[in-house]
Amino acid sequence: LLQCKLTGQWKNDLGSNMTIYEVKETGDFSGKYLTAVSASPLKIEESPLLGFQHLPYLSQPTFGFTVNWNFSDTTSVFTGQCFVDEYGKEVLKTMWLLRSHAKNHGDDWKATLVGYNTFWRKEELMD
Numbered sequence: 363l364l365q366c367k368l369t370g371q372w373k374n375d376l377g378s379n380m381t382i383y384e385v386k387e388t389g390d391f392s393g394k395y396l397t398a399v400s401a402s403p404l405k406i407e408e409s410p411l412l413g414f415q416h417l418p419y420l421s422q423p424t425f426g427f428t429v430n431w432n433f434s435d436t437t438s439v440f441t442g443q444c445f446v447d448e449y450g451k452e453v454l455k456t457m458w459l460l461r462s463h464a465k466n467h468g469d470d471w472k473a474t475l476v477g478y479n480t481f482w483r484k485e486e487l488m489d
């Protein structure tokens with residue numbers, strides 16, 4: 363079966379680490395995110411995330427979550443899908459938006475970055 367669960371530890375192509383705690387029966391979950399990179403000059407700190415995944419588990423669910431960066435005044439949203447690849451490994455294919463803080467209305471146009479991230483389930487050796 364194509365089982366794909368979000369619960370656990372993940373690492374992405376940038377080297378960022380993410381932990382997702384228990385997914386509730388309503389599909390909501392929380393977790394923490396340690397980004398490897400930042401657009402901000404401030405020291406990176408682990409930040410909380412909140413999201414939803416579609417249920418049931420026994421498929422390849424879509425999901426979305428928000429990261430509230432607690433070391434900068436920015437917010438990220440990720441949306442994606444959990445897949446089981448051709449080797450049977452779980453992989454999260456996502457797109458994200460990163461909203462920075464615009465000083466005024468006129469700067470709104472340049473305040474949002476967009477990109478892709480792929481996440482793999484972390485194994486003990488992946489640190």
Ligand code: BTN
Binds near residue numbers: 376398435
């Ligand atoms: C900031 O720069 O203000 C906060 C950190 C943003 C990190 C971004 S979110 C999208 C991309 N994927 C990551 O794992 N890190 C960057």
